[in-house]
């Protein structure tokens with residue numbers, strides 16, 4: 500297939516691009532490298548020494564004889580350029596990772612809130628408008644988040660894959676059944692942009708018959724995949740700082756440098772997790788199972804398991820001997836919630852999820868130890884408060 504990967508220089512997009520290229524697909528990465536610029540603004544860095552995008556692509560070609568094309572386009576602002584790229588490449592599928600993806604970053608200030616809304620919503624809308632204007636039959640796969648469902652809204656009720664069957668009372672006492680998008684309950688401006696994306700998908704699917712898959716992904720952990728391990732120039736990024744680092748990777752990083760594991764609040768918040776290797780596999784599965792013309796937006800819950808944060812901290816502590824430090828929660832979120840997620844669609848398509856294991860966690864601590872000298876300890880604690 501011909502595939503455009505929007506945001507293909509990022510943590511999820513880079514290993515996905517390599518995996519799909521390795522499978523023989525023709526890949527064009529489009530990225531404006533904004534994530535690298537945000538690191539400079541925040542005076543932080545990927546824990547792993549990621550190489551410039553052209554070096555990454557050149558090494559991949561030298562290693563595998565497979566070519567990846569790269570275009571530096573801002574998907575949110577350069578509508579004519581993105582439209583031309585889609586027209587020129589004429590892809591079978593577009594995979595959309597190109598958004599500002601940190602909830603804490605989105606809540607730092609009015610400036611980062613506005614940036615996140617402008618960037619994410621306009622990026623998504625530009626792609627939809629371009630596919631529609633070009634009248635192309637392209638499968639759009641978007642990376643959404645489990646956070647669109649909210650945390651703490653549902654008790655122990657299972658969270659379905661995107662849609663909820665409801666009954667509406669009629670004046671004559673009868674009931675009408677209806678399937679609705681699961682009520683959105685975002686917990687940050689970042690999560691809010693993903694719920695706005697979902698409405699845009701709903702509209703373009705209904706009005707223009709666009710074929711769309713929205714993947715509600717859990718928190719991704721791990722670093723490398725089979726392909727990024729092939730050469731040190733291909734190494735994936737690893738965010739460790741308080742704004743961009745995700746919780747399990749941060750615990751593993753903290754344990755490797757003898758820093759206490761910093762748990763926000765009681766740690767009884769439950770979140771969904773997925774390993775980066777499975778995240779990449781899920782995209783492959785979604786690509787191979789597109790919705791057909793006239794199908795509604797296809798929504799998959801892309802996660803492997805749910806865990807309470809304190810349980811995760813205890814697992815890492817037991818494995819590494821690290822202390823646990825409970826801090827005041829800087830976020831406005833439920834102190835305790837359950838998260839019972841249905842993920843039967845991916846399992847039905849053959850995903851055999853990688854569960855948290857000592858081996859996989861060990862791999863992350865090994866990477867952290869190798870690059871300890873790159874850690875700026877001033878950046879470890881979360882700064883954003885809301």
Ligand SMILES: NC(=O)c1ccc[n+]([C@@H]2O[C@H](COP(=O)([O-])OP(=O)(O)OC[C@H]3O[C@@H](n4cnc5c(N)ncnc54)[C@H](O)[C@@H]3O)[C@@H](O)[C@H]2O)c1
Pocket residue numbers: 505506507508509510511512529530531532533534535572573574575576595596597598599600618622642643644645716717718719720736745
């Ligand atoms: N990492 C996670 O744990 C996680 C969990 C759930 C969902 N997701 C979603 O997956 C997607 C990718 O996440 P990630 O962790 O790889 O993030 P990332 O920040 O590492 O990668 C995003 C990439 O998109 C690019 N980008 C952003 N805005 C752009 C624009 N306007 N034009 C062109 N390129 C742009 C960035 O430069 C970056 O390379 C995001 O949409 C995110 O919401 C990630």
